[in-house]
Amino acid sequence: MEISPDNIIIRQFGTVKLNATIVYTWIVMAVMVVGSWLITRRLSTETGFSRWQNLLEVLVTGIQSQIRAVSHQEAGQYLPFAGTLFLFIAVSNLLSIVPGYQAPTGSLSTTAALAICVFIAVPLFGISEKGLARYLKHYVRPTPLMLPFNILGELSRTVALAVRLFGNVMSATMIAAILLSVVPLFFPIVLQVLGLLTGLIQAYIFAVLAMVYIASATRAYKEREEKSEKGE
């Protein structure tokens, strides 16, 4: 019993180990990209269109509305990032109903990678929105004394993102595995269903938190600047 799919080595080319995490990530990516390509290959701009297109449109508009609700900004530039986070985590988790599948999100490496992406994306969005100097200034606000705490906060929330997702997905897999050995019939199915739910919820939480961080990096300065412009 492996705690992480990282440890399942499928191929090894010298020092490069092709583990299950990467392979299943590719599978998930392939499913998503091919699915998207198949559906968006022939998009209808008329009022009548396919259910698959309808599904994608519902997803995209849902994500857009969530982004708008969280950030109070237009979804435009944040949609690919936040949307991909959500969709990738959601698909990764939902595919766990397929027997033999190992969710890549059950690997701390994957969640860490995603958290690192967020960690990098937040300042990038902030800088692109406000400029480098202004973005960096927020680390020394309200006083330069807060600088270490701000940095720590950034780091800790990144770690928290990674560990939260990993813990949830991994625990769901683990609980399923343990219950299979204790109560082999019916009960694991219920937990599996619960696992799907938590998987989706985690995907949502991860994406929304990422969006909140990004929003705080962009909007917070805006508000502060607006206040200072008003002479406060």
Next chain:
Amino acid sequence: MLIDWFTVFAQIINFLVLLFLLKRFLYGRIIDAMDKREEKIAARLCVADEKIAEAESEAENYRMKQAELEERRAHMLARAGEEAEALKRELTGRAREETAKLKEDWQESLAREKRSFLDDLRRKTAKEVFSIAGKALRDLSNQELEEHMVEVFLDRLCGLDSRMLKKLRESMQKSREEIAVVSAFEVPAGKRQRITRDIHEHVLKDVEVSYITDPDLLSGIELRAGEYIVGWNLRDYLRGMEREIEGLLKEKTVPEGEEKSE
């Protein structure tokens, strides 16, 4: 170790690749399609709005036209009614006039006929009376009466007053040759001489007297000297009587006829 840094790196790359691919195949296309659809729907709604506005204006236009037509129709009906009424009045008036004229003509012709009938009746009656009287008188006349007539004529001639005589003489002098004694009967020669003598004695000497017999006088004898006439005859009496009778008949009939014609 739960974190394999190679895997982390690979996953970051994977995520970025996925991000790029999804951006290309999913978000961009879907949003594009939705925007296009929105545009189309907006355009259609716009067109629909335009069409609705157009339809409304058209409907308004038609309503106005209909109202106008209705008004015109009512107007035409009213005018037609008025014209019909006027025509009816005119025709009725004309018919009445014609009837009145016809009636008048009829009454007139009736009156005329009546008048002519009455005239005829009058004339015939008078003529008849006249001819009966003439016949009767002619039948009555005889020698004795004729002699008596001559006597009466002579008496009258001799009894003329001076003024009358003067007139008679003037008249005789004017038309000396036309002095004639006209009688209905043949005056006997003795009486002729006497008459001539009396004329010479009382009226004018040496005047030529001619004797003419005219049965039309019916009965009687007279002296004609130009315009002047002395004597008497039944014809004149009868003519006078005829005139009187005619006058009488006219009086009796004409007012009656006029009353009826009114």
